[in-house]
Amino acid sequence: MSPAPLLSVSDLRVGFATEEGVVQAVDGISFDLRPGEVVAIVGESGSGKSVTAQTIIGLTRANNARIEGSVKLEGEDLLSASDSDLRRLRGDRIGMIFQDPMTSFNPVYRIGDQIVEAIRAHRETSKSEGKRRVVELFEAVGIPNAERRVDDYPHEFSGGMRQRAMIAMALALEPEVLIADEPTTALDVTIQAQILGLLEQLNRERNLATILITHDLGVVAEVADRVLVMYAGKVVEEGTLDEIFYDPQHPYTWGLLGSLTRIDRPRPHRLPQIAGSPPSLLDLPDGCPFRPRCPHEFSKCPQYPGLEARLPEAADHRDRCWLTPEEKKAKRLVEGQIGLEPPPEVRQA
Ligand SMILES: Nc1ncnc2c1ncn2[C@@H]1O[C@H](COP(=O)(O)OP(=O)(O)OP(=O)(O)O)[C@@H](O)[C@H]1O
Ligand SMILES: [Mg+2]
Numbered sequence: 001m002s003p004a005p006l007l008s009v010s011d012l013r014v015g016f017a018t019e020e021g022v023v024q025a026v027d028g029i030s031f032d033l034r035p036g037e038v039v040a041i042v043g044e045s046g047s048g049k050s051v052t053a054q055t056i057i058g059l060t061r062a063n064n065a066r067i068e069g070s071v072k073l074e075g076e077d078l079l080s081a082s083d084s085d086l087r088r089l090r091g092d093r094i095g096m097i098f099q100d101p102m103t104s105f106n107p108v109y110r111i112g113d114q115i116v117e118a119i120r121a122h123r124e125t126s127k128s129e130g131k132r133r134v135v136e137l138f139e140a141v142g143i144p145n146a147e148r149r150v151d152d153y154p155h156e157f158s159g160g161m162r163q164r165a166m167i168a169m170a171l172a173l174e175p176e177v178l179i180a181d182e183p184t185t186a187l188d189v190t191i192q193a194q195i196l197g198l199l200e201q202l203n204r205e206r207n208l209a210t211i212l213i214t215h216d217l218g219v220v221a222e223v224a225d226r227v228l229v230m231y232a233g234k235v236v237e238e239g240t241l242d243e244i245f246y247d248p249q250h251p252y253t254w255g256l257l258g259s260l261t262r263i264d265r266p267r268p269h270r271l272p273q274i275a276g277s278p279p280s281l282l283d284l285p286d287g288c289p290f291r292p293r294c295p296h297e298f299s300k301c302p303q304y305p306g307l308e309a310r311l312p313e314a315a316d317h318r319d320r321c322w323l324t325p326e327e328k329k330a331k332r333l334v335e336g337q338i339g340l341e342p343p344p345e346v347r348q349a
Contacts, residue, residue: 005032006209007056007177012069014048014055023281025051027233028069031226033177038203038210040220040241042256043230044278049213052230053179055079056211057094058086073177092122095170097163099182104166105154112150115169122173137168142198160191167198171206178203181213196222217260221245229253232279232289235307239317249310249319249328252290288320296323296331 014026026048033039041049054060056071056078071078073093078086090096098104105114115137116130125133131150138146141164149157157165163183170178180199184192200223203210212224220227220241227244229237229252237250248254255274276293279285285292287302294301300322307318311325323331 003034003036005034006074007033007211008070008072009033009052009056010070010072012052012055012071013067014051014060015066017064017066018282021282022066024233025281026055029228029230029233029235030069031228031235031238033209033211035176035209036203036207037226038200038212038224040212040214040224040227041230042214042217042220042227044215044256044274046232046278046281047230048233049215049230050181053096053181053211053213057090057096057179058083088122091118091170091175092173093175094177094179095173095175097166097170097178097180097183099185104169105162107154109153110151111154111157111165112152115150115165115172118169119172133172134168137172138165140171140202141165141168142194143168159187160194163187163191163195164198167195167202171202174206176209178208178210179213180210182215183212184219185214185216192219193222199223217245217256221260229256232281232284234289234320235318236290236321237319238307239314243314243317247311247314247317248332249317249325250290250321251294251296251323251331253319254332255293288322298322 010030012026012029013024016023016025029048029052031039041052043049051060055067058078058081060067061083067079069079073089078089081089105111112131112134115134116127119125119130119133134150135146138149143149143161143164154162183199184195187195196219199210202208203223212220214220224241226240227238228235229244229250231252237244237248237253244253245257248257252274259274274293279289279292287304288294291297291301305320305322307320309315309318311317321328
């Protein structure tokens, strides 16, 4: 039996009041995260990925935000937790890694000192003990010459090393949950692969529960167990990594797979990228918000289907598309063989 969820997000909604109206950035997202599991949230720019992550850790609490639903960490409701409880919890139980570590480190202080201070904000530790801990962390995340590099300033680190230092900082207090928002986007492909490898290793070794946010399904393929595909604030498809890659059900997922850049394997198909751009959240069409861009739109699409399991053999593989599984399979074949041929290693597993 799978372990109980560490983090449970249930029907989370986040709307921002703006002069033009309410921007419903997150519109009813639910998922569970278990120890050792990597849940990926994928989607184009503006789909609500970061707002989801930020809301979990209380960073969207502002006058213009309306937050509904629930976020529970081992049963404790984070949405109603006090600001001070949340501050205590950030870093301590939930670590965070962001896209650009340059903005996460203050350029005028040594990297090591900044991590020591982050530790000392939560734990009673001497400076020298803290520094020893940072050296250990640097070694764990693969920063060479850790003893010496703890005294460097942020600009003395390369992009990849800065990202490793950011990961060291996120792990400093041994959190149970790690939230990584586009952790490799700013890096070139080789470094990206190294950082993803490191995240996967840490995840395994420390039994971390990880939320990985990215617009790139190639990144997801490297490390995720489960995948949530978001479009305009809603999950349009969710399933295991293999289900999303080898039996994708939603035409939007097919589009994302079409724009895939895989590090380790050639593209499995020849699809064009998705035409058009994501909709304005202030002016969504009725029904499925993807329909203006969807080549398969038909008479039912002005109503939005629920997120449901539509394949008899896969109870946790859900999507929001009215096409029948048979129609989807046929259309996928026409579109370019997406997902129909799992590579040998997956078939054997
Ligand atoms: N404070 C805010 N006030 C108003 N709108 C906001 C606010 N914060 C975010 N939004 C809007 O919410 C939507 C979702 O934003 P979010 O940052 O979650 O997107 P994302 O999926 O992370 O995209 P990206 O890939 O570009 O990072 C966007 O339309 C954004 O403009
Ligand atoms: Mg984002």
